[in-house]
Amino acid sequence: xxxxxxxxxxxxxxxxxxxxGKRVRDGLRVAIKRVRAGDPVEGVxxxxxxxxxxxxxxxxxxxxxxxxxxxxxxxLNMIFELMATDLEKVLYGTTPTxxxxxxxxxxxxEGLAFMHAHFALHRDIKxxxxxxxxxxxxxxxxxxxxxxxxxxxxxxxxxCCTLWYRPPELLFGASEYGFGIDTWSxxxxxxxxxxxxxxxxxxxxxxxxxxxxxxxGPPDETAWPGVSSLRKYIRFSKNDNPLTVRTLLNNxxxxxxxxxxxxxxxxxxxxxxxxAVDALDRPFFTALPRPVARPPRKHL
Amino acid sequence: xxxxxxxxxxxxxxxxxxxxxxAAMVRLSRLSETExxxxxxxxxxxxxxxxxxxxGWRHKxxxxxxxxxxxxKMSTExxxxxxxxxxxxxxxxxxxxxxFQLASVASIFLASKVEEARPFKTADFVTLSDGIFSAAxxxxxxxxxxxxLKWHLHPPTFHxxxxxxxxxxxxxxxxxxxxxxxx
Numbered sequence: 001x002x003x004x005x006x007x008x009x010x011x012x013x014x015x016x017x018x019x020x021g022k023r024v025r026d027g028l029r030v031a032i033k034r035v036r037a038g039d040p041v042e043g044v045x046x047x048x049x050x051x052x053x054x055x056x057x058x059x060x061x062x063x064x065x066x067x068x069x070x071x072x073x074x075x076l077n078m079i080f081e082l083m084a085t086d087l088e089k090v091l092y093g094t095t096p097t098x099x100x101x102x103x104x105x106x107x108x109x110e111g112l113a114f115m116h117a118h119f120a121l122h123r124d125i126k127x128x129x130x131x132x133x134x135x136x137x138x139x140x141x142x143x144x145x146x147x148x149x150x151x152x153x154x155x156x157x158x159x160c161c162t163l164w165y166r167p168p169e170l171l172f173g174a175s176e177y178g179f180g181i182d183t184w185s186x187x188x189x190x191x192x193x194x195x196x197x198x199x200x201x202x203x204x205x206x207x208x209x210x211x212x213x214x215x216x217g218p219p220d221e222t223a224w225p226g227v228s229s230l231r232k233y234i235r236f237s238k239n240d241n242p243l244t245v246r247t248l249l250n251n252x253x254x255x256x257x258x259x260x261x262x263x264x265x266x267x268x269x270x271x272x273x274x275x276a277v278d279a280l281d282r283p284f285f286t287a288l289p290r291p292v293a294r295p296p297r298k299h300l
Numbered sequence: 301x302x303x304x305x306x307x308x309x310x311x312x313x314x315x316x317x318x319x320x321x322x323a324a325m326v327r328l329s330r331l332s333e334t335e336x337x338x339x340x341x342x343x344x345x346x347x348x349x350x351x352x353x354x355x356g357w358r359h360k361x362x363x364x365x366x367x368x369x370x371x372x373k374m375s376t377e378x379x380x381x382x383x384x385x386x387x388x389x390x391x392x393x394x395x396x397x398x399x400f401q402l403a404s405v406a407s408i409f410l411a412s413k414v415e416e417a418r419p420f421k422t423a424d425f426v427t428l429s430d431g432i433f434s435a436a437x438x439x440x441x442x443x444x445x446x447x448x449l450k451w452h453l454h455p456p457t458f459h460x461x462x463x464x465x466x467x468x469x470x471x472x473x474x475x476x477x478x479x480x481x482x483x
Contacts, residue, residue, distance in 0.1 A: 041422055043439040044446065046413040053414055053453040057334075069451045071443050117323065118330075148454075149315040176316035270316070 001070050001077060006032060015048065015144070016075065020082065023067075029082035030067060036075045044076060051143045052078070058118060062111030064131055064141040083141070084134045084299045088127035091193060094297050098255070102291035104130070105190055105261070106280065107138035112186060113276035115140070116179045119149045123160040125185035127192060136293040149178070161185055163208050164198050168219070169270050171209050173232030180270030183279065187265030191245070194254040194262070199245075210236065215243055216268055224269035257284040321471035324464045331456040331464070338455035340387035351396040361386070361404045368408060368428075374416055380457035382411035385449060392448050402433055406441035414453050 007020040016035040023030055035048050055066040068079040087104060090096055096104070108130060115122055123145040131141040145160045160181070161170060167184035169177055191199040200215070202208025213219075218236035219227045227233060245266050249259045261284045264274035274282075285291060319327070345353055365379050386407040395403055405425050413419040422435040446453075 041435050041439070043409075043422065043442045044413075046419050049410070049414050049453065052451050056452055057454050069446075071447065117326070119317070119319070119323070119327070149317055176314040178315060178317035180316075 001072055003068075003070070004030065004032065004077075004079065015045075021079075023079075028067070031080045031082045033078040033080060034072075034075055035078060047144055048076065048078075050147065054120060054143045054146045054148070057148075058115060058120060060111060060114045061137060062107045062114065062139050064139040080141075081133070083131040083139065085132050085296050086128055086141075087130035087132060087138065087189070087193070089298070090132060090296055091127055091196065096193075097289075099289040099292045100136070100294055101193055101258075102285065102289065103136070103293045104132075104138050104193065106285055106291045107293065108140075108186055108189065109276045109280050111138070111140040112179075112182050113280060115146075116182070116276055120146060121149065121179065122146050122182050124162060124165075125182050125189060126162045126165045127189055130189070132296050134295060134299075136295045138293075163202055163205070164188065164200055166205075166208060167270065168209065168212060168268050169230070171205050171232070172227065172230040172234075174230050174270075177270065179275060180273045183265050183273055183276055184270070186276070186279075187262050187273075190258075190262050190265065191249065194249060194258060195252050206234070209234070212268075214239055215245055215248055216266070217244070219268045225271075227269070255284070257282065257287055260284065319464070319467045321468055324467040324471075328461070328464050328468075331460060335456050337452050338384060338388070340384070341391035344387070344391040348391055348394055350394045351399075353390070353395060353397075353400060357397070357400060361400075364404070365408060372420070374412060377457060377459045378408075378411050378415040380459060381415055381453075381455060382408040384455040384457065385410060385445060385453075389445055389448050398432075401429070402437060402441050403445065405429060405433060406438055406445050409438060410442055410445060410453075 003024055005022045005024060007022065010018040010020050010031060012018070013033070016033065019032040019034065021030045021032045022028065035045070052066065052069060055064075059065070064083065065081045066078060067081060070077040070079065090104075108125075112122065112125070122140055122143070124142060125140070129140065129142040131139045133139065161167070165185035165188045167177075167181050170181060188199050200208060200211040202211040213236045217239060221228060228235075246259055246263050249262060250256075254262075261279060261282045264282065265279055267273040341347065345355060345358070362383060365382060368374065369376065369379050386404055389403055389407065390400075393403075405428075409420050409422070409425055422438050425438055426433065426435055
């Protein structure tokens, strides 16, 4: 670790502590994620290994860069480029302009489009995992749940995505899933950006479904062919006072083309959900004001 | 407990995405780029190894990997990954017979953690090695391996290439069928 000067603590995560730091050689500002090796008997935690494997393979402007990995005593230091803040803090601590919001939306979808083109899933898209650099560039962070879709027979966990951002197919125990889980989460994040509060705030898996269907109405075989044969499918009764995502967002005075973008990402049936590339083609991104990336006004 | 775990895994969701021919082409061209990062030195036995390693050692280990895969139901992909880790390590470090064995064990241990749904435990290897290596030996070797490999843990393997080529062939077949119909 002589190559880095370790500074103050930035935060504590599930895996360990994050410190601010500087690379001695050139003064590069870094964030040092010190992960405990987990069980000292089992060596490096396999989830940490998989995160490193993924980060070494995907290099893109909208994906956080893993600069280095340095072992130390019973743990590991993952060295990342230092980021200024994250979308959650920007959203709840400042008032981003329309053009900046458009920029964040575009950068989130660019990052996802890149991952999906490389056959990788992030599986934990939420505002706190969307990091923002000092230049205002949004980058996908926290790859603890990310994985490659190695081949079509690979078994995948259904325990991924933070509850509020988890898509209905996972909650219904679908026997297969794909890129749609990230785009659903992205839709939830963008709605949250517009509304300034999370869209679906469930407390349990079942409650999460209830919260979703309160707004979208429960799915049927027409809207989502095959839904009733999913392993954990439960019939929800029709809501007396049905509200659609569209009316909810319109009522909150979101621009109509922004609403179109979000509604396209929040289709209950993953097959008819917009892909990240589809979403980037929406008129929202070509209409004025143009998307911009500006340095965030508040730092961590 | 193990049966429960197995049941959980077999009921786990599968991937619903299928590679298109274009995506397969893009991946193939990118793989040949990244392959360079993961290439062991073809002549490492004569050029790097200075403590008696022969072709025979490597052959023995690959046979042992195969047996392990069979008894622990590991995928052949994991074996290819482990062999890549070992070859790359041996391209940088010379090993006597004991260290060679430890590096082999650590390679398959690491590959199983990176690739397998049910990774090995250090205890499995302590037993398999008849107690020659302790859990601490294995853990230290794992770190040495990771640093030597510069944390590049995702080598394109024979299977990666084969899968992509199969996707292309499949699409090609569909296309020729269509052409045939039209003709």
